[in-house]
Amino acid sequence: MNGSDESNGAARPAAPRISMQFDHPLRQYPVAADLVVLYEVEGVAPGSVRAVERSVLWYTEGKGEEDLGVHHFERLDDATHVAEALPTGTIAVRLPASPLSYEGVVVKIRWCVRIRLFFATGRDFVSEHVFDVGDIAPALGMVERLQ
Amino acid sequence: MRLPRFFGKKRGHRRTGSQAWGSFGEAIFYAALVAAGVCFAGLLFSGAVGIGSDATAPAWSRWWLWAFTLLIPGALLAFGLAGVARTVRAWGKSEERRAAAEGISNLLESMGQSPGADRGHPGVPTCEDLVNSPGTILRYRLPIESPESWTLVGMGLFAVLWNAVLVVLAVGAGIDLLSGRIEWVLFAVLMPFAAVGIGGIVLFVRRLVLTTAVGTTQMEICDHPLFPGRSYDVLLAQSGSGVFRSIALTLEVEEMASFRQGTDTRTERVIVWRETVKEWTNLEITPGVRFETHVTVTIPAGAMHSFASAHNAVRWRIVVRGQPERWPGFVRVFPLIVYPATLTRSTVAGGLTLVDKVRR
Numbered sequence: 124m125n126g127s128d129e130s131n132g133a134a135r136p137a138a139p140r141i142s143m144q145f146d147h148p149l150r151q152y153p154v155a156a157d158l159v160v161l162y163e164v165e166g167v168a169p170g171s172v173r174a175v176e177r178s179v180l181w182y183t184e185g186k187g188e189e190d191l192g193v194h195h196f197e198r199l200d201d202a203t204h205v206a207e208a209l210p211t212g213t214i215a216v217r218l219p220a221s222p223l224s225y226e227g228v229v230v231k232i233r234w235c236v237r238i239r240l241f242f243a244t245g246r247d248f249v250s251e252h253v254f255d256v257g258d259i260a261p262a263l264g265m266v267e268r269l270q
Numbered sequence: 271m272r273l274p275r276f277f278g279k280k281r282g283h284r285r286t287g288s289q290a291w292g293s294f295g296e297a298i299f300y301a302a303l304v305a306a307g308v309c310f311a312g313l314l315f316s317g318a319v320g321i322g323s324d325a326t327a328p329a330w331s332r333w334w335l336w337a338f339t340l341l342i343p344g345a346l347l348a349f350g351l352a353g354v355a356r357t358v359r360a361w362g363k364s365e366e367r368r369a370a371a372e373g374i375s376n377l378l379e380s381m382g383q384s385p386g387a388d389r390g391h392p393g394v395p396t397c398e399d400l401v402n403s404p405g406t407i408l409r410y411r412l413p414i415e416s417p418e419s420w421t422l423v424g425m426g427l428f429a430v431l432w433n434a435v436l437v438v439l440a441v442g443a444g445i446d447l448l449s450g451r452i453e454w455v456l457f458a459v460l461m462p463f464a465a466v467g468i469g470g471i472v473l474f475v476r477r478l479v480l481t482t483a484v485g486t487t488q489m490e491i492c493d494h495p496l497f498p499g500r501s502y503d504v505l506l507a508q509s510g511s512g513v514f515r516s517i518a519l520t521l522e523v524e525e526m527a528s529f530r531q532g533t534d535t536r537t538e539r540v541i542v543w544r545e546t547v548k549e550w551t552n553l554e555i556t557p558g559v560r561f562e563t564h565v566t567v568t569i570p571a572g573a574m575h576s577f578a579s580a581h582n583a584v585r586w587r588i589v590v591r592g593q594p595e596r597w598p599g600f601v602r603v604f605p606l607i608v609y610p611a612t613l614t615r616s617t618v619a620g621g622l623t624l625v626d627k628v629r630r
Contacts, residue, residue: 223575
């Protein structure tokens with residue numbers, strides 16, 4: 124699983140596990156392609172989740188402060204919709220023309236699907252699964268550092 | 271209820287501290303500012319602090335004093351209320367939800383203010399400022415981004431402001447001298463002031479001569495924005511006089527990241543790709559006749575597009591580096607905007623196939 128699960132808070136009682144299945148091999152998508160992701164949430168007691176947020180976004184990594192751009196966001200916070208979204212669900216969205224995934228020297232751009240669960244106890248849990256948009260060659264290295 | 275941790279740890283993207291307690295602390299801080307502002311304003315209006323109560327002072331000076339004094343509680347209230355509102359708005363919301371809300375408000379703003387902005391390419395800066403100057407031979411004249419020019423402007427401003435202060439002090443000292451009084455302290459202060467002022471003028475004039483002596487560099491391009499995999503006709507025109515040991519035209523990609531280090535905000539800029547398009551050596555330019563040449567610039571297929579966000583950027587640029595025989599070398603930068611190669615959909619037998627096609 125090329126993703127990361129994390130919970131907000133120190134003590135974590137039995138963390139849930141979210142797995143995702145992308146519809147493109149190697150999770151590599153061309154620009155403006157349709158992204159379809161099937162997800163499955165395990166380890167969550169029925170009725171314990173108050174809200175679910177599903178988003179498709181890009182963020183920057185590297186030396187600079189993190190910037191974030193949300194392409195798709197939905198929050199399900201009524202019981203009926205939460206019950207429909209768990210334990211399995213689908214996210215289908217058409218990707219934008221930019222920005223493309225990039226592995227630079229001090230700037231990196233990553234695309235990911237995030238699912239965030241808000242529990243009735245006030246705790247939240249987020250699972251992030253990275254994929255690539257476009258096919259940009261990584262930067263080979265630093266040629267010169269500017270003042 | 272779990273008590274807050276005062277010392278959190280950073281584990282990758284995650285911090286061990288509670289976000290809710292962090293927001294609560296921030297709200298308390300801003301609420302304290304509001305409370306301080308309210309107390310200060312209350313003291314002023316109740317007359318406990320005797321501002322503007324001097325009946326002998328003229329009315330205009332009392333009002334001026336009032337307005338000036340109200341700045342302090344006013345600033346506390348404005349800063350505190352804005353902070354409280356921001357914290358309340360973000361309370362309990364995930365960063366995705368906040369970013370989505372910001373994205374919608376940015377979109378609404380851009381719809382009202384800049385209809386020419388290309389909303390189809392998030393993260394790619396628009397090139398409106400780069401295509402508003404027509405070229406003499408090719409379609410667009412590229413604006414120059416020269417650090418030398420800003421240095422010159424900075425030096426000029428410093429020389430003007432410093433010497434303006436110097437003149438005011440010198441006039442005062444001169445009047446004293448004419449009336450027979452000699453203020454030794456003032457003269458002692460004026461000497462180093464005058465030395466710095468003269469030094470500022472000398473440095474400014476020297477920089478002005480160096481900047482203008484080698485002549486201007488002009489760049490024109492046949493189209494903008496640029497797309498990966500395509501070639502573009504570029505005109506380079508260099509004016510001036512004398513022999514240039516070399517003039518090199520390079521195409522570069524720069525990455526820029528700004529980050530906080532303690533209380534400072536720092537910016538790191540690195541060149542991650544450079545290609546020499548052409549280099550000329552031992553070039554003699556006669557006054558009044560500029561050196562003009564056409565070159566072809568190719569953006570490699572699969573190259574990263576221009577990107578800009580709040581703290582990170584990927585920038586394309588054409589750079590001209592010149593080395594005149596009798597003057598110091600110069601660097602002139604011309605920014606470019608490169609869009610990502612877009613895909614158009616074409617339905618073929620057996621399903622939907624994506625065809626890579628550059629949008630024109």
